[in-house]
Amino acid sequence: MPVRESEGLYRFALVTVGATFVLLVLGALVTSNEAGDSVPDWPTAFGRWMPLDQIVGNVIYEYTHRIAAATVGILMLVLAMGVWWKEKRAWVRRLGGVALLAVLVQAGLGGARVLFVEHRFALALIHAFMGQFFFSLVVSLALVTSPGWRRLEQSRSEIHLPAYLPRLCSAAVVGLFVQLLLGAGFRHRGMGILPHILGAVGVSVLLLGIIWSVRKVAREREVELRVLSRPALWVAGLLGAQLGLGIAAYFARRAARFDPQPLEPMISLTVAHVAGGALLLAALLVLTWRVFWLSGMRRATPVLQPAGQKI
Amino acid sequence: MRIGKSPLVLVLTLAALSLQCGKKEEVGEAPKEEGAAPAVAYQPTGDEGTITGVVNFTGQPPQRRRIQMDADPVCAQKNPSALSEDVIVNNGKLQNVFVYVKSGLEKYSFSVPSEEPVLDQNGCMYRPRVLGVMAGQNLKIITSDPTNHNIHPTPKNNPEWNVNQPPGSEPIIRSFPRPEVMIPVKCNQHPWMRAYVGVLRHPFHAVSREDGSFEIKGLPPGEYEIEAWHERYGAQVAKVTVGAKETKQIEFTYAAGQAYRPGSLRLMPALVLPCCEKTMARAAK
Numbered sequence: 134m135p136v137r138e139s140e141g142l143y144r145f146a147l148v149t150v151g152a153t154f155v156l157l158v159l160g161a162l163v164t165s166n167e168a169g170d171s172v173p174d175w176p177t178a179f180g181r182w183m184p185l186d187q188i189v190g191n192v193i194y195e196y197t198h199r200i201a202a203a204t205v206g207i208l209m210l211v212l213a214m215g216v217w218w219k220e221k222r223a224w225v226r227r228l229g230g231v232a233l234l235a236v237l238v239q240a241g242l243g244g245a246r247v248l249f250v251e252h253r254f255a256l257a258l259i260h261a262f263m264g265q266f267f268f269s270l271v272v273s274l275a276l277v278t279s280p281g282w283r284r285l286e287q288s289r290s291e292i293h294l295p296a297y298l299p300r301l302c303s304a305a306v307v308g309l310f311v312q313l314l315l316g317a318g319f320r321h322r323g324m325g326i327l328p329h330i331l332g333a334v335g336v337s338v339l340l341l342g343i344i345w346s347v348r349k350v351a352r353e354r355e356v357e358l359r360v361l362s363r364p365a366l367w368v369a370g371l372l373g374a375q376l377g378l379g380i381a382a383y384f385a386r387r388a389a390r391f392d393p394q395p396l397e398p399m400i401s402l403t404v405a406h407v408a409g410g411a412l413l414l415a416a417l418l419v420l421t422w423r424v425f426w427l428s429g430m431r432r433a434t435p436v437l438q439p440a441g442q443k444i
Numbered sequence: 445m446r447i448g449k450s451p452l453v454l455v456l457t458l459a460a461l462s463l464q465c466g467k468k469e470e471v472g473e474a475p476k477e478e479g480a481a482p483a484v485a486y487q488p489t490g491d492e493g494t495i496t497g498v499v500n501f502t503g504q505p506p507q508r509r510r511i512q513m514d515a516d517p518v519c520a521q522k523n524p525s526a527l528s529e530d531v532i533v534n535n536g537k538l539q540n541v542f543v544y545v546k547s548g549l550e551k552y553s554f555s556v557p558s559e560e561p562v563l564d565q566n567g568c569m570y571r572p573r574v575l576g577v578m579a580g581q582n583l584k585i586i587t588s589d590p591t592n593h594n595i596h597p598t599p600k601n602n603p604e605w606n607v608n609q610p611p612g613s614e615p616i617i618r619s620f621p622r623p624e625v626m627i628p629v630k631c632n633q634h635p636w637m638r639a640y641v642g643v644l645r646h647p648f649h650a651v652s653r654e655d656g657s658f659e660i661k662g663l664p665p666g667e668y669e670i671e672a673w674h675e676r677y678g679a680q681v682a683k684v685t686v687g688a689k690e691t692k693q694i695e696f697t698y699a700a701g702q703a704y705r706p707g708s709l710r711l712m713p714a715l716v717l718p719c720c721e722k723t724m725a726r727a728a729k
Contacts, residue, residue, distance in 0.1 A: 171632040173606045190516040190633040393528035394636035
């Protein structure tokens with residue numbers, strides 16, 4: 134498919150990414166405001182589809198989250214259909230199918246979280262994980278349908294990446310998912326903060342290793358690796374922001390431990406930390422996809438770019 | 445790219461573990477200690493005694509915080525000056541302490557009273573905040589508010605439920621089949637609403653009043669462990685022997701610096717899920 138033809142699909146994927154990010158933020162607001170069980174039934178709310186007269190107190194968070202989830206579900210359905218019809222790459226079509234399946238599973242998990250209160254911790258944990266997992270799938274779809282990715286695919290440019298870099302990126306993605314789980318466990322009051330702190334240390338080491346490797350490759354091979362250095366820069370910036378937000382959110386939560394209700398700044402800091410985690414995951418995924426692609430290309434035609442040439 | 449597979453396996457494993465840990469035991473009779481003699485139904489003899497007492501508070505009590513009810517205008521209008529109720533100290537006496545017989549009554553069983561303690565939702569607060577019932581005794585939940593509430597107890601040893609109660613609706617009658625001290629009850633629509641229900645296998649409990657006083661009547665003569673439980677300052681135990689027709693006086697004293705840290709903020713035991721604490725305690729035993 135020519136680059137220009139795929140732009141419509143790419144833009145729609147970007148809209149879906151944006152909507153999913155908003156949905157994640159709304160989900161974090163539900164948890165931080167302790168609104169998770171404010172509507173005891175599902176899929177209806179208080180037995181109705183539009184209970185506008187009963188949206189009081191915390192119900193606004195839960196109900197808005199449900200409306201946003203339905204919107205994302207519809208967007209994902211349209212995106213999956215678009216990918217199925219327009220895409221010639223079978224693996225991208227499959228990716229669209231997996232993302233559609235993931236959003237359906239996620240909707241079911243959201244419902245189960247409401248209906249099976251006895252298992253609320255486990256279900257909340259899986260729901261939080263699946264939210265980020267679905268987000269990562271949509272980000273991946275947007276990336277691989279982007280004109281930039283097309284250009285990368287069509288380019289004959291090649292660089293030698295260290296063999297450990299793809300493995301390091303994979304480990305970082307897995308580590309970040311685990312870290313998101315541990316954060317959700319703490320947020321949902323199911324476990325202490327220590328696993329999340331240890332996870333932060335581990336993930337930081339992995340991410341710093343990746344950033345250092347990308348810089349090293351660029352320096353040693355004398356190439357300007359924009360395709361990797363840009364997302365690496367985003368990863369570095371977001372990692373710093375996440376660490377700061379995490380520390381601030383923890384101390385805000387400690388300070389608020391005897392508050393009669395969830396209050397600011399604890400709510401905003403916690404939600405910002407969750408949102409930062411999603412953005413960090415997105416940046417890392419972009420970097421990882423590109424590292425894997427470039428590593429795969431190396432086997433085909435090893436061509437080293439001269440110094441200063443942009444990739 | 446094979447990302448996503450490993451986290452999925454991990455999350456499913458964690459979920460399975462958590463679901464297993466969260467599994468409530470079969471509802472039925474209260475658990476009996478191994479080797480314990482079968483309890484006999486207690487018949488009053490006229491020799492019953494009484495325990496009275498007071499709960500003191502030393503030091504500077506935390507200032508009661510204003511509750512922000514703006515999220516629900518009905519609540520804000522009905523209860524415009526609501527204050528936090530987790531620590532209420534009047535003249536050095538602590539209110540809302542649940543005092544009950546922790547041990548000493550194992551040889552007896554007691555019939556479940558037919559009266560139904562009432563938990564009212566009034567001014568978007570629970571009234572009373574702390575109450576006790578017997579396992580199997582009906583709890584009557586009513587609402588005096590012209591706004592929606594959901595009632596959501598979060599027990600560890602009893603079935604959890606979450607029910608909506610619109611204004612003007614019929615009372616909700618529920619019971620907890622197993623003893624448990626204490627069961628937090630909350631309204632997720634109004635997150636400041638908290639109540640605590642102590643579920644016992646006997647009827648001997650009291651809640652400290654505004655002046656910190658409490659009274660437990662009708663106790664068979666014997667040696668008892670009396671526990672005082674407060675939502676923020678934790679539990680204290682006192683031993684007391686009650687003779688025939690005797691009234692014994694005991695005192696509990698809490699200090700301002702004793703406030704414990706909520707479980708979710710603890711650093712350790714970091715890897716112990718609250719739902720698994722009982723299972724792990726059994727394993728350790």
